Amino acid sequence: MVVYQLQGNANDWWKATRGRVFPTDTAQNWTAFTETFNGKYFSENAQEQKMAEFLRLRxxxxxxxxxxxxxxxxxxxxxxxxxxxxxxxxxxxxxxxxxxxxxxxxxxxxxxxxxxxxxxxxxxxxxxxxxxxGSWYAPVRDNHHFGKKPMVGNRRFVSPIRKNIGKPAHYSNAVCRRCGGRHGNGPCPSRDGACFGCGGRGHQVRNCPNR
Known part of the structure; x- marks a missing residue:
């Protein structure tokens, strides 16, 4: 039943080898066949390698x-x-x-x-x-997509303060004591007759063309 399954080179090999392994009037047996077949296609070295793989298997x-x-x-x-x-x-x-x-x-x-x-x-x-x-396989959530700052340890990570190069260190929008308006850290327009609305010259806020 086994030799009927042989194909290609294996079939040609067995036809040439069968007479030597099983001479005429000699009963065929499984042991003799497997020894001959393994000697051709599954050497002792290959068998030892498979045994070593089995011993190392984890x-x-x-x-x-x-x-x-x-x-x-x-x-x-x-x-x-x-x-x-x-x-x-x-x-x-x-x-x-x-x-x-x-x-x-x-x-x-x-x-x-x-x-x-x-x-x-x-x-x-x-x-x-x-x-x-959730101790395994829990997906790592990207806090950036949730509008949160990344966490470091048990504390929220605070990004370092960038230096304001060429800009005032502090911006104030308090009410000016001189004119009562709000114009940040800039000079009060009332000092040089500028418009309180746009800061331009030559007109007053009540007739400011930019309002």
């Missing part, structure tokens, strides 16, 4: 489902390490994130599927609690 930033899929894929190349169901369950548990692993160790689970399902449940619970409290 959940890291993966979800529990992603980690389990990778664990199942690489364990095929390290079958002797997971022959014992207890060893398989322990290796899977030890590769989980520390916060997940610590909870499962306390439960002292020994079944692989049970550990996998409980890890899924714990992960979902942690994500839900984090979303509720």
């Amino acid at each position: 959940q890291g930033q993966m979800t529990v489902d992603q980690y389990e899929a990778e664990f199942a894929r690489l364990s095929k190349f390290s079958s002797k390490m997971v022959e014992d169901p207890l060893d398989k369950a322990r290796r899977f548990r030890d590769g989980l994130k520390p916060d997940l692993r610590s909870q499962l160790i306390l439960l002292n689970m020994r079944d692989y599927n049970e550990i996998y399902e409980r890890a899924q449940a714990v992960e979902r619970d942690m994500i839900e609690r984090a979303a509720t409290s």
Whole structure:
């Protein structure tokens, strides 16, 4: 059934190799086939690399489902390490994130599927609690769009005062004691006969052309 699935170069290789592996009147067996096939397409060096990947496998930033899929894929190349169901369950548990692993160790689970399902449940619970409290994944709000000054620590950030180069340090709009009007820090118009409305000369405020 397997050799019928071979295509291209693999099919040509097997046709040329079959007579050597299984001479006439020799019963075909799975062990001899896999040894010959792996010798051609899956060398010992490649197998050792896959075994090393399996030994280094940790959940890291993966979800529990992603980690389990990778664990199942690489364990095929390290079958002797997971022959014992207890060893398989322990290796899977030890590769989980520390916060997940610590909870499962306390439960002292020994079944692989049970550990996998409980890890899924714990992960979902942690994500839900984090979303509720807003401690994770909370978007950073840009205070600029809300008309607020940015915050630094627990205090509101106050932008530094810019120096008014070439401008008076203080602007006053108090009532002038001389004329009773408001003309800021400039000279009082009544001193030089200027119009109280526009500050121009040659007319008074009652007939000011700029009013």
